[in-house]
Amino acid sequence: MKPRRKRLLWVLAGVALVGLAVTLVLRALDANVMFxxxxxxxxxxxxxxxxxxxxxxxxxxxxxxxxxxxxxxxxxxxxxxxxxxxxxxxxxxxxxxxxxxxxxxxxxxxxxxxxxxxxxxxxxxxxxxxxxxxxxxxxxxxxxxxx
Structure with a gap:
């Protein structure tokens, strides 16, 4: 695998992990918010x-x-x-x-x-x-x- 492709996969994996973390945080906040x-x-x-x-x-x-x-x-x-x-x-x-x-x-x-x-x-x-x-x-x- 070429270094450029490896770097792209790492960036995509990082973006996916950040997206997952943001989703989990927002769901936890939504469950605990009382209007x-x-x-x-x-x-x-x-x-x-x-x-x-x-x-x-x-x-x-x-x-x-x-x-x-x-x-x-x-x-x-x-x-x-x-x-x-x-x-x-x-x-x-x-x-x-x-x-x-x-x-x-x-x-x-x-x-x-x-x-x-x-x-x-x-x-x-x-x-x-x-x-x-x-x-x-x-x-x-x-x-x-x-x-």
Whole structure:
């Protein structure tokens, strides 16, 4: 085999390996990315059905229901325009309260209930996840008729 042909084969093998590595990295990132949606976006049909994502907003006052053992909870997440029912099995964070900010990770079921696998509460009086704050601001602007 001529040296020129060997060099070409090595270059092609290198390009193929780089392509394979890029493909594997992108697939791993795609599997671990979770997008954030507000209740208004979920009602508009923008959220994926059956795929994992995050929902954020405020826990609606008066919507928290606990099972007898306290491990099964249901509540509404609202952006003050729309609301989405959330069901969670497990212990809630200590700072979880009605009327306060929350971000939940999980999947939207066919019946419209968000089945949460993780619930996060804000950590102090002034903090709200940036995505949740923006979603609440956008929803309030939309409800006032502003673009």
């Amino acid at each position: 954030f949606y507000s209740p208004s976006q979920i009602h508009a049909g923008e959220a994926p059905q059956g795929a994992a994502f995050r929902i954020g907003g405020l826990v609606e006052v008066g919507s928290l229901q606990r099972s007898a053992d306290g491990l099964q909870v249901q509540f509404m997440v609202t952006d003050e325009v729309q609301r989405v029912p959330v069901r969670y099995q497990g212990l809630l964070p200590d700072l979880f309260r009605e009327g306060k900010g929350v971000v939940a990770s999980g999947k939207l079921q066919a019946n419209g209930v968000f089945e949460a696998s993780e619930v996060l509460a804000k950590h102090d009086e002034n903090y709200m996840p940036p995505e949740a704050a923006k979603a609440l601001e956008d929803a309030a602007r939309t409800s006032r008729g502003q673009p």
